[in-house]
Amino acid sequence: MPERLRLVLEELGPTFVKLGQLLSTRPDLLPPDYITELSKLQDAAPPVPIDAITEAIQSEFGLGPAGVFAEFDEKPVASASIGQAHGALLADGTSVIVKVRRPDAVQKVHEDLEILQNLADRADRYWERARTYNIHGLVQEFSQTLRAELDYLQEGRNAERFAENFAGRTEVSIPRIFWETTTSRILTLERVSGIRITDVNALDSAGIDRAELARTGALLMLRMIFEDGFFHADPHPGNLFVQQDGSITLIDFGMVGDIDAELQNRFIDFLIAFTRRQPDGLADALLDLSVTAGTGDRDRLRERLVSFVGDYSGKALSEIGFAHLAAQLFGIVREQHLQLPREVALIFKVLIMIEGIGVQLDPDFDLLGVLTPYARRLLKKRLSPAAMSERLLRASADTGALMMEMPARLRRILEQVDRSGIEVHLRAAELEPLVARTERIGNRVVAGLIAAALISGVGDLVAREKRWRSWEGALLSGGVTVISTLTGYLLWTSKRRRQ
Numbered sequence: 001m002p003e004r005l006r007l008v009l010e011e012l013g014p015t016f017v018k019l020g021q022l023l024s025t026r027p028d029l030l031p032p033d034y035i036t037e038l039s040k041l042q043d044a045a046p047p048v049p050i051d052a053i054t055e056a057i058q059s060e061f062g063l064g065p066a067g068v069f070a071e072f073d074e075k076p077v078a079s080a081s082i083g084q085a086h087g088a089l090l091a092d093g094t095s096v097i098v099k100v101r102r103p104d105a106v107q108k109v110h111e112d113l114e115i116l117q118n119l120a121d122r123a124d125r126y127w128e129r130a131r132t133y134n135i136h137g138l139v140q141e142f143s144q145t146l147r148a149e150l151d152y153l154q155e156g157r158n159a160e161r162f163a164e165n166f167a168g169r170t171e172v173s174i175p176r177i178f179w180e181t182t183t184s185r186i187l188t189l190e191r192v193s194g195i196r197i198t199d200v201n202a203l204d205s206a207g208i209d210r211a212e213l214a215r216t217g218a219l220l221m222l223r224m225i226f227e228d229g230f231f232h233a234d235p236h237p238g239n240l241f242v243q244q245d246g247s248i249t250l251i252d253f254g255m256v257g258d259i260d261a262e263l264q265n266r267f268i269d270f271l272i273a274f275t276r277r278q279p280d281g282l283a284d285a286l287l288d289l290s291v292t293a294g295t296g297d298r299d300r301l302r303e304r305l306v307s308f309v310g311d312y313s314g315k316a317l318s319e320i321g322f323a324h325l326a327a328q329l330f331g332i333v334r335e336q337h338l339q340l341p342r343e344v345a346l347i348f349k350v351l352i353m354i355e356g357i358g359v360q361l362d363p364d365f366d367l368l369g370v371l372t373p374y375a376r377r378l379l380k381k382r383l384s385p386a387a388m389s390e391r392l393l394r395a396s397a398d399t400g401a402l403m404m405e406m407p408a409r410l411r412r413i414l415e416q417v418d419r420s421g422i423e424v425h426l427r428a429a430e431l432e433p434l435v436a437r438t439e440r441i442g443n444r445v446v447a448g449l450i451a452a453a454l455i456s457g458v459g460d461l462v463a464r465e466k467r468w469r470s471w472e473g474a475l476l477s478g479g480v481t482v483i484s485t486l487t488g489y490l491l492w493t494s495k496r497r498r499q
Contacts, residue, residue: 090188206244
């Protein structure tokens with residue numbers, strides 16, 4: 001079945017290939033065999049004729065390739081579903097890569113996305129599982145991602161944002177974007193060379209320390225995710241080149257992840273609970289992260305996580321591997337019908353890819369050995385006085401804004417009440433616990449009153465009437481019998497109610 005799905009997506013065309021590639025990054029939605037098969041999807045397409053490329057450049061700049069570039073190689077370097085890449089030289093001799101969007105790409109993508117949206121709408125109406133997994137939201141997310149890839153201006157801005165984040169650092173470099181020859185249809189960027197990061201023979205020949213390179217690459221991605229909040233979401237070996245000094249050059253910035261401080265903190269909570277093997281912390285973190293947490297059963301989730309942690313007790317995390325642990329964890333996530341945000345799924349994908357590259361570079365590479373002390377540093381930083389002060393200031397600002405908005409919100413609520421009144425809808429199942437509790441309290445009050453009245457009556461009778469004193473023992477025995485019988489009856493009815 002997984003292979004058949006891959007073949008169907010390939011037959012349906014570029015948009016559906018992209019959809020399959022996106023799904024291959026979502027182990028929270030699909031089992032491992034589907035993830036493995038969909039990961040084989042290649043974004044390749046037949047080359048676009050040079051006449052169409054020339055026409056696109058002419059349309060954007062008013063000149064053909066010869067008028068815009070000093071040299072332009074008509075043979076493409078690569079051809080994909082969205083665009084085609086050609087080598088070129090600028091007037092000053094700078095070697096560049098020119099990416100040209102395929103002439104029919106936008107129309108085809110929009111048509112396919114409309115079909116997918118209609119299918120998602122139908123699934124939402126007629127298939128309960130589609131609502132559980134938020135299929136409609138997934139299609140919208142995919143649409144936004146693919147439309148962003150159609151705009152080369154966005155890819156250029158992504159590259160510049162990475163360059164700003166790593167300014168002044170020598171362990172990573174980002175190709176320069178040439179905006180004079182860049183539009184939404186054409187992207188011109190610096191051509192880079194280097195050793196493919198998994199070419200171990202070339203790395204050894206260049207005298208590069210592969211163990212150190214693996215650690216550098218892992219720390220590079222961790223900084224992007226947990227410090228910058230903006231990370232390269234497709235760090236496969238073809239997008240990572242190693243320079244002679246051991247630094248890493250990143251290319252291809254169409255797929256990125258962008259996470260805010262709140263999501264970063266939630267993921268850090270997960271990471272700390274994960275590295276410390278804390279089932280309760282893991283349960284809370286996963287429910288906080290999930291976009292479908294409302295359907296999650298925390299007790300059942302915790303029970304499964306206790307078993308998950310127990311399976312690896314007594315073993316060092318380095319012996320197991322992050323990818324294996326993540327696969328087991330995602331099985332629990334799917335079982336509990338939880339769905340993670342796109343950015344969190346991308347983070348897991350990136351970490352798994354980095355672990356794979358690291359092991360190729362150094363068989364002893366341990367991602368969790370890098371991840372654990374990193375998580376501790378992040379926690380320490382988050383608890384620092386400066387961080388706490390910043391959070392207090394943010395909370396104060398939020399509280400102030402809420403207080404300012406409160407009168408207007410209350411006024412709107414009161415106006416709504418005046419116009420429509422208030423309707424309270426309760427189901428019998430919701431009232432049952434309340435009724436049972438009220439009945440138990442009432443029974444106890446009644447029993448107490450009867451017992452008190454009986455004791456008081458016997459006492460008064462014996463005290464005031466001498467002729468009843470000879471019956472004192474019998475009266476007290478009778479009173480105790482009545483109270484005991486009443487107590488037994490109340491306990492019996494209470495038990496029946498619980499059953």
